[in-house]
Every structure is written in C-alpha cells, then in structure tokens.
Amino acid sequence: MSGSQTRSPEAELGLLDATMIGMGAMIGAGIFVLTGLAAEIAGPAAIVVFALNGVVTAFTGLSYAELASSIPKSGGGYAFVREIFDDLSSFIMGWMLWFAYMIAGALYALGFAPNFLELLHVYEIVPPPGEVGAVALPVVDAALPVGFLLAFVAVLGLVALNAVSTAASGSAETVFTIIKVSILLVFVAFGLASPMFSGAEFQPLFPEGSGAGAVLPAMGLTFIAFEGYDLITTVTEEVENPRENIPKAIFVSLAVTVVVYLAVVAVAIGTLGASGLAEAGEAGIAAAATSFMPTGLPIIRNGGALVVFGAVFSTLTALNAVVIASSRVAFSMGREGQLLPSFGQIHHRYGTPFVAILASAVVMLGSVALPTQSAGNMSSLFFLLSFVIVNVAAIRLRRERPNMHRPYEMPFYPAPPLIGIALNLVLTGVLVEYLLRTDPLALALSAAWILLGGAAYLALNRFRAEPDAGSAAADTEITPEAED
Numbered sequence: 001m002s003g004s005q006t007r008s009p010e011a012e013l014g015l016l017d018a019t020m021i022g023m024g025a026m027i028g029a030g031i032f033v034l035t036g037l038a039a040e041i042a043g044p045a046a047i048v049v050f051a052l053n054g055v056v057t058a059f060t061g062l063s064y065a066e067l068a069s070s071i072p073k074s075g076g077g078y079a080f081v082r083e084i085f086d087d088l089s090s091f092i093m094g095w096m097l098w099f100a101y102m103i104a105g106a107l108y109a110l111g112f113a114p115n116f117l118e119l120l121h122v123y124e125i126v127p128p129p130g131e132v133g134a135v136a137l138p139v140v141d142a143a144l145p146v147g148f149l150l151a152f153v154a155v156l157g158l159v160a161l162n163a164v165s166t167a168a169s170g171s172a173e174t175v176f177t178i179i180k181v182s183i184l185l186v187f188v189a190f191g192l193a194s195p196m197f198s199g200a201e202f203q204p205l206f207p208e209g210s211g212a213g214a215v216l217p218a219m220g221l222t223f224i225a226f227e228g229y230d231l232i233t234t235v236t237e238e239v240e241n242p243r244e245n246i247p248k249a250i251f252v253s254l255a256v257t258v259v260v261y262l263a264v265v266a267v268a269i270g271t272l273g274a275s276g277l278a279e280a281g282e283a284g285i286a287a288a289a290t291s292f293m294p295t296g297l298p299i300i301r302n303g304g305a306l307v308v309f310g311a312v313f314s315t316l317t318a319l320n321a322v323v324i325a326s327s328r329v330a331f332s333m334g335r336e337g338q339l340l341p342s343f344g345q346i347h348h349r350y351g352t353p354f355v356a357i358l359a360s361a362v363v364m365l366g367s368v369a370l371p372t373q374s375a376g377n378m379s380s381l382f383f384l385l386s387f388v389i390v391n392v393a394a395i396r397l398r399r400e401r402p403n404m405h406r407p408y409e410m411p412f413y414p415a416p417p418l419i420g421i422a423l424n425l426v427l428t429g430v431l432v433e434y435l436l437r438t439d440p441l442a443l444a445l446s447a448a449w450i451l452l453g454g455a456a457y458l459a460l461n462r463f464r465a466e467p468d469a470g471s472a473a474a475d476t477e478i479t480p481e482a483e484d
Contacts, residue, residue, distance in 0.1 A: 009074065009351060009352070009353065010166070010351050011238055011240045011242075012351075013170045013238050013239045014240055015240075015248060015249060016174060017170040017171070017173065017174055018235070018239045019232075019249040019252050020174040020177040020178070020317075021231050021235065021321050021324065021325075022232045022250065022253030023228070023253045024176065024177040024317035024318060024320065024321045025227070025317075025318050025321035026227070026228030026253065027177070027181060027228075027257055027261075027317075028108060028228070028314050028315065028317065028321075030222070030225035031184070031225065031260075031261060031285070032284075032286075032307070032311050033111070034221075034224075035277065035285055036277050036278055036283075037218075037281075038218045038221075038265070039277040039278040039284070041207075041214050041217055041221070042207065043204070043206060043278075044203070044204075044269055045212070045214065046274065047202075048215055049218040049219050049222060050225070051258070053225070054258035054262075056223070056226075056420075056424070057223075057226040057229070057254060059419045060387045060424065062416040063390055063391045063394035063410065063420060064233055065246070065247035065251065065408050066394055066406060066408055066410045067390065067394055068233045068236055068246040068250070069242075069243045069246065069247050069407040070407075072236050072242045072246070073236055073237060073332065074234060074236050074328045074331065074332050075233075075234060075236075075328060075329055075333070076097060076230050076325065076328070076329060077230060077233070077387075077390045077393075078093050078094035078097050078098075078329050078332055078333065079233070079236070079332055080233075080390060080393045080394075081389055081390070081393050082332075082336055082338075083397070084393050084396050085393070085396075087338075088457060090336075090338070091333070091338045092453055092454075093389055094333045094338060095456070097382065097386055098329045098330055098360070099378075099382065100378070100379045100383055100386070101231075102326045102360055103375045103378055103379040104318070105155065105319055105322040105323060105326060106364050106365070106367035106368045106370070107375060107376055107379070108315045108319040108322065109152075109319055109364075110151050110368060111315045112151065112312065112315035113146070113147035113150040113151050114147060115308055115312045115315060116150055117146065118308050119305070119308045119309065119312055122305045151368055154316065154319060155364055156361070158316075158319055158323050159323055159357060159361040162320070162324060162327065162352065163347075163354055163357045163358065164350050164352065165350065165352070166235075166238055166351065169320060170238075172320060173317055173320050173324075176313050176316055180310050180317060181256075183306060183309055184263075186306065187289055187307065188264060190294075190303070191267030191268075191270065191271055191292055192267060196270070196291065196292050197267060197270040197292070201273075202269065202270070207274075216430055217430055219427060220427045220431045223427055224376070224379065224383065226254075227380075228253070229257075230383075231321050231322070231324065231325040232253065233250075234328040234329060235328055243407040244407060264285065268284060271288050271292050272287060272288040286303075286307040286308065286311075287304075288303075289304055289306055289307045290303045290304040291303070293306065323357070323360070323361070327356040327357040327360045328353065330343050330356035330359055330360050331343060331344055332344070334353075334355075334356060337464060338457075338460065343356045370445070373442075374439055374441045374445060377439050377442035378446050380431060381428070381431055381435070381442070381443075384424050384427055384431065385428060387424045388420075388424045388425060388428070391417040391418075391420040391421045392421065395414055398414070
C-alpha cells in the first residue's frame with residue numbers, strides 16, 4: 001500500500017494502558033450475561049465456578065508472561081508459536097487467533113446495540129427496546145435493524161480511532177475501563193450494604209441432583225469471561241519496556257478481574273438468590289441492582305440504569321481491545337510473510353498497522369451475520385485451543401533454548417504449563433461435548449475456518465514462490481555475452 005512501510009510500531013503505551021487492555025477485554029459483557037448462565041447451571045456454586053476459572057487462567061497466564069518477556073514481539077500467542085513451531089503450525093495458530101478476536105469483536109458490537117438503546121430509553125429518548133440484554137431490536141425499515149446499524153457504527157468508530165492513533169485508542173481503553181470498573185464497584189458497595197445481602201443464603205452450595213458435577217460444565221461455558229489478558233501480548237512492541245511491563249500487566253489485570261468478578265457474582269447471588277439470578281438470565285445483574293439500589297440518584301436514575309451504563313462501557317472497551325488485538329495478529333502474520341505483505345506494514349503518517357486494522361474490521365463486520373450463539377462458541381473453542389498451544393510453546397522454548405534471556409521466569413516450572421495444558425484440554429473436551437449436543441453448527445463452522453486457512457496457506461505459499469522462481473530464473477539465465 002502506498003504510504004506504508006515495513007518497520008516496527010512506536011512504543012506509545014505505558015503499564016497502565018497495557019493493563020487496561022487486558023481488563024477491558026476480560027471485564028466485558030461477560031460479567032453481565034454469563035453470571036445468570038453460571039447460576040442456572042451451578043446454583044450458588046457460580047461463585048466457585050468463577051474462582052476456579054480464575055485459577056485455571058492463572059496457569060496459562062504464567063506461560064504468557066514468561067514467553068512475552070523472552071520474545072518481546074507483537075502478535076500474542078501467534079508470535080510465540082511462530083518463534084518455536086514450524087511454518088504451518090504457526091500459520092494455523094495465527095489464523096485461529098485472528099478469527100477468534102474478530103468473532104469476539106462482532107459479538108461485543110452486537111451486545112453494545114441493545115444496551116445503548118436501553119440507555120437511551122432510560123432517559124426517555126427512544127421507546128422501550130425490550131428488556132435489558134434482549135436480542136429483539138426496533139427496526140427503521142424492513143431491511144435495516146437499528147441494532148445492526150449501531151453495531152456497525154461502534155466498529156467503524158473504534159476502527160477509525162485505532163487506524164489513526166495507537167496512543168488515542170490506548171487512552172480511550174484506559175478511560176472506559178476505569179469508568180466501568182467504578183460502576184461495578186458502586187454496585188458491589190450498595191449490594192454489600194443492603195439488608196438483602198445481610199440475610200443471604202448460599203446453602204446448599206451445589207444444585208440438587210447434579211451436585212458438584214455442575215461446576216465443570218459451567219466452567220466450560222463461562223471460561224471465555226477470562227479471555228483477555230492474552231490481548232496484552234498482542235501489542236508487546238507498542239508498550240514501553242515490554243519485557244517487564246507485559247508480565248506485570250498480565251498479573252495485575254488477572255488479579256483485579258478475578259476480585260471484581262467474585263465480588264459482583266457474590267452480591268448478585270446474595271441479593272437476588274441463585275434461582276432469581278438464573279431466571280433473570282442476561283438481565284440478572286440489572287435485576288439485582290434494581291432490587292437493592294435506591295432510585296432518584298443524580299444522573300443515574302436507578303440501579304438498573306447504572307448497570308446499563310456499565311454494560312455500554314463494557315462492550316465498548318471489550319470491542320476496542322479486540323480491534324487492537326485482531327489487527328496486531330494480522331500485522332504480525334503479514335510481517336512474517338504468512339499473510340499479504342501489506343498487512344505487515346506501518347502507515348508512514350499514523351504509525352499504525354493501517355491495512356491490518358482495515359482488513360480485520362471488514363471480517364469483523366462480516367462476522368456480524370453469523371449465528372450469535374455459534375459464533376460465541378467458536379470463539380471459546382479457538383481460545384481454549386490456543387491456550388493449550390501456548391503452554392506447549394513455553395515448555396518447548398525452555399527445552400530448546402535453556403540459556404535464553406528471560407527477565408521473568410515462572411515459578412515451579414514445569415508444573416504451571418503442564419497443569420495449564422491439562423485443565424484447558426479438560427475444558428475443551430467439555431465444550432466440544434456440549435457443542436455436539438446443542439450446537440453442532442459451531443463445530444462445523446470451526447472446521448470450515450480451519451480448512452479455509454489451509455487453502456489460504458497453500459495459496460499464499462504459491463504467491464510467495466512465484467517471485468522467488470522469477471528471481472531465480474533471472475539469476476541463472478545465460479546472457480549472449482556469456483555464451484561468447
């Protein structure tokens with residue numbers, strides 16, 4: 001592309017910005033829509049579900065931290081695998097991650113729309129769009145649902161911001177994440193002070209019939225809520241002092257996210273009850289807030305409105321984070337010659353991976369047309385598989401390059417990556433079994449994307465081979481002077 005060049009991006013993000021990218025992705029819409037699902041499956045043990053998912057995530061987080069300090073390259077898990085595995089394996093890893101981030105972006109954009117409409121309804125700007133978190137949306141005309149229009153506007157707005165300035169997109173992520181965490185802390189504070197919480201009953205902890213066996217399926221279906229810290233490693237080269245700041249950002253974002261999740265889930269179950277939370281479904285947190293928060297608050301009219309504010313900012317920060325992450329994976333793949341060369345170029349004026357951002361946006365907008373549930377399940381499956389591969393990469397790098405400079409080394413090696421592999425494989429198996437029963441389309445679409453990746457890999461190799469063949473032919477051509 002004219003006006004772009006192959007070079008490394010500028011380091012414009014600090015430790016706080018990197019941390020907020022992780023938290024912005026993890027404390028996303030999941031806290032609002034998955035809490036009710038966890039309560040429906042596991043009852044009051046939903047608290048245990050989120051705690052154990054935090055533990056499972058921490059083992060893989062240790063591998064990410066060590067790899068990021070050893071290989072300070074943008075691209076996240078793809079960059080690590082590219083350093084250690086063969087060409088095809090690294091391509092498939094990048095292909096999966098790129099799509100998983102773009103699917104997640106489409107889902108966040110679609111989640112933003114109903115929450116934004118509900119926020120407008122709170123202030124009587126638009127008619128009631130339905131219950132908080134409802135999928136049904138009003139229609140401007142038969143062909144243009146308002147929800148899809150808002151999703152497109154959200155994606156295009158954040159893509160434009162990312163395309164022209166990494167620093168601006170990082171600052172926006174920081175501000176939005178601080179706002180939404182503050183909103184959740186207000187929710188927790190009011191909940192803990194509520195008489196409803198003082199009489200909370202968390203027994204029996206496990207649901208009748210399934211008992212503790214309900215925890216594992218609930219973990220598999222809600223694990224995506226903890227996907228996000230890996231996004232920090234996709235912008236490694238854009239973070240100041242990445243060998244130290246990336247591991248710190250991973251640990252801080254994980255720790256704060258786990259604490260916030262446990263506090264929110266405990267308050268929601270303690271005030272509304274596990275059955276009430278399950279019955280409310282996606283609107284569970286809003287229903288809990290409405291039940292104990294006062295009305296007539298300044299600016300924020302009631303507890304439900306506060307949660308809607310939080311949901312709007314949560315979907316925006318999560319969407320911005322995956323716009324950043326998906327484009328950096330594409331940029332890294334382009335720079336390594338595994339996507340078109342233009343993907344790996346930095347814009348001469350904006351200093352951003354301009355082409356990679358635009359290409360990722362196009363696929364993200366196209367993903368809006370995928371069945372929502374299947375798209376979410378595909379994303380979860382790809383992330384779990386990528387976590388397994390990253391843990392394997394950490395072990396392999398230790399064996400093959402024992403003397404490599406590692407500013408951060410995980411404790412108790414090799415236990416963390418081995419445990420991470422085992423736990424992520426268990427959750428992958430649980431998810432696959434669930435999808436075989438309830439959503440075989442997600443598995444079919446996942447397989448189709450991998451097959452498409454194989455075809456793209458072969459086509460790109462042929463594309464790269466043609467110039468090489470032409471160059472070799474020119475070098476070996478016998479000139480008339482040589483014949484004489």
